[in-house]
Amino acid sequence: MGLLTLEDLRVEYRTARGVSAAVDGVTLEIQEGEVLGLVGESGCGKTTLGRAIIRVLPRNGRIAGGRMVFGGVDLAALSEVEMRPYRWREIAMVPQAAMDSLDPVYRLGDQFAEVLTITGGLTRAAARARAGDLCDLVGLDRHRLAGYPHELSGGMKQRAAIALALALKPRLLVADEPVTALDVVVQHHILRRLRDLKETLSLSVLLITHDISVIAQTCDRMAVMYAGKIVEVGPTRDVFARARHPYMMGLQNSFPNLVHPQETLIPVEGVPPDLLNPPPGCRFAPRCPFAVEPCLVESPPLRELEPGRWAACHRAEEAETLRGQAQEAQRWRVPAL
């Protein structure tokens, strides 16, 4: 039984031009004590998914359908008042642009104290002690608590954001692009720190990113998202070694690989579909080198091909052959249909 189970979740945005479903029927499970990576390009809905889980969406966004079952309770059905106890105490978030997530006019220590005393109900003294412990936990110098956010470097701000997220010992941490804005050395340290924390705190982490190398380094399992839908799920190792969905194959091609270096990187041509009017059939079909007639007509459901291995592709059974063909740059330049 997973810690958090998403069942056919749908999240919509109301815009001037109509309604678009940024998250369109997502079914996904996060296990206890695992790091699940969620990868996809910008605009695929992964950030929306993260924010939907913690139920803090922009003014024009809303959960339009599905369930989010956490510890037996459907979070999607809760009222605002009922949801509040879950925020930060059970589910916490390290948002994108953690740099900006700290209030510039308050000292760091005060921001820790605020969440610890008000949301956490601790006394001021206990809060102060805990803030210090949290800093040690993430490798942030305790003295930084007396200063202001603008005095910290990018890496320090990220650590502070992670420390804040862990303040009330949540069971699930949603980390949205936690290392994107940092240089590779700092990235490595922070990702390593995240993995360690997962072990010591028996934490589950949903790691959202567009960079599959981050997934490869840090995640136990991974899910690939495209145009609002999940297209592939499985243990990281297996997904990398034996991708089942053409999009994942394309992703692998477009990132450098140290073990099997390619001569040139092969990008996935084209752009994701407009979610205001998604095309019928598979959303990846217009860019897919292996698309066939049925792909345009019917949207492939997410199927469990082997225990723990899911893919949403009509041709998933032929994956082995397709993987070989995916290495040919030529195939990616011209769409199949």
Added chain:
Amino acid sequence: MGNTWGVLQHDRFALAGVCLYALFIAVAMAAPLLSSFDPQQTIMQGDQLMSNQPPGGTFLLGTTNVGRDIFTQLVYGARPALTVGFVAAFFVALIGTVVGIVAGFYGGWVDAVLMRLADVAFGIPFLPLVIVLVAFLGPSLWNIVLTMALLLWKDTARVVRAQVLTLRERGFVEAARVLGSSPRRLMLVHIAPNVLPIALLYGSLAVGWAILTEAAVSFLGFGDPMRISWGYMLQDAYISQALSSGQYNWFVPPGICIMLVVMAGYFISRGYEELLFPRLRRQ
């Protein structure tokens, strides 16, 4: 520039502002058609001076204590108001833009001197200085306009300068410079058109400031005695004890007119502001 029309279409307020301007301009131009009296004329009916007449009948808004028709004064008052407003605004925008372009383009000591000048001006309270200068130069409409133009340019200049600084680094300016364009050509042909929207924005704001300033100066007794402006009407009402005799018909309408014209300027400038500094939160 094509965006200008678009602004008017989308922003109801800006459209309202333009309509109000059009209305007042029409009134100002058609004043003789709207009223048969002269604003300075003291009206007699037979032997009797028509002073302090209540509103109604021939005198739509009543008469002043020396028998002048208030409606006539109101309608003719649009002329000095709009003249002062647009002319002063034009000069404020012009001076501010020129200073801003020169300061931003040349940088260095030119910039430092000009901005220091603006800073010093910053500490000086505006209206008191206008009063002193107008008293010095003599109470005529053009002196008021001149004084305002001399003092109000700093806000425009500062913003234009900031824009020029960003433009200077942009590709097309570099390209023109490499191709050997003279500084004057660069400024005129490449930079000026790009700061025009800002100049227009502050110009439309300046119309309001100018009208309010002229009204205040006239109210205090330093206005042009040859022109019946709305500010003059308010001063006239005040010293003729219109307040204590409850002649609301005399002193309320001129204020409303001032308010409407200035508001029109604000609405239009808000529309431009959206255009120049769009907020990404239109949801």
Added chain:
Amino acid sequence: MKRSSTRWIAQRLAQMLLVLWVIATILFLIFRLMPGNPLVAYIDPTFTMEQQRALIHEFGLDLPLWQQYLIFLKASATGDLGVSFFYRTSVSQLVWQMLPNTLILTLGAVIIAFVLGTISGAFLAWKRATAVESVGIPVALALRAAPEFWVGMILLAVFSFTFSWFPSSGTADAGAAYTSLWQQLTSPAFLRHLTLPLVTLVVYLQGLPLLLMRSNMLDVMEEEFVVMARMKGLPERRILLRHAARNALLPVVTAFALVVGYSLGGDVVVENVFSWPGLGRLLVKAVAAKDYPLAQGAFLLIAAVAILMNLAADLVYTWLDPRVSYAKR
């Protein structure tokens, strides 16, 4: 830290003196270069040419310009601003007497306008996309567009003449006088006299802080740290006040300097509407009567008040925003 802050204050004071000097010089030139006899206000028509010449000599007006300038500078530095043509008494004494009334009215109005304006602005931002906003914004713009003396006139006509709730002029009832500043400030009669001019000036000044605060709040509420605060499970009221408003307030404080600039202009006008015995009324009377020394003195003092208020605004801003340090300035 303390050393650099003292240095910064000293720098600003020096800047202030520079501006005052520039103003004084401009005034000096204006009044000396005006056409006609400068003493026209002072001179009785019965004075003979002989007496006029003697007077001119006494005032040092027959000296070369640069000598007059030096004398003027020296005198001003020691606080001697000359003698009023009209009142025949020391200018310094006259303006100093009027200063408290102006300060009370202007400072009081600016502070109240800022407090009211920022609260209303934050409120309007909170009530975004509701009927409150659609009514509130045009009303705020209308108040900003209305000439302050006209608002004063209406208030005067309605509340003082039509309903005799408030007195119509001055700081004290006819015949009464105040024994000390403290007594004046705490006397109910004074407060009744103060009400209408204060309200007028507040109505005039609150527009800018209101619109600015609303605009900033709307921007700040979209900022990441506000969204974060919501994710942290903090109550909405706390987020609005302690996070959104606190950050939105900063640019409003910088606008304080701008408001100060035209608050004194507004004060001049309001003082004249309500016959409030302050520097503004004195300035207008002096200019109208061509009483140059008095006009000069009144203007100088008004400018000094403006500059000091600017300084205060800068101090408040530095205290509020931890990102700005004295050293950086």
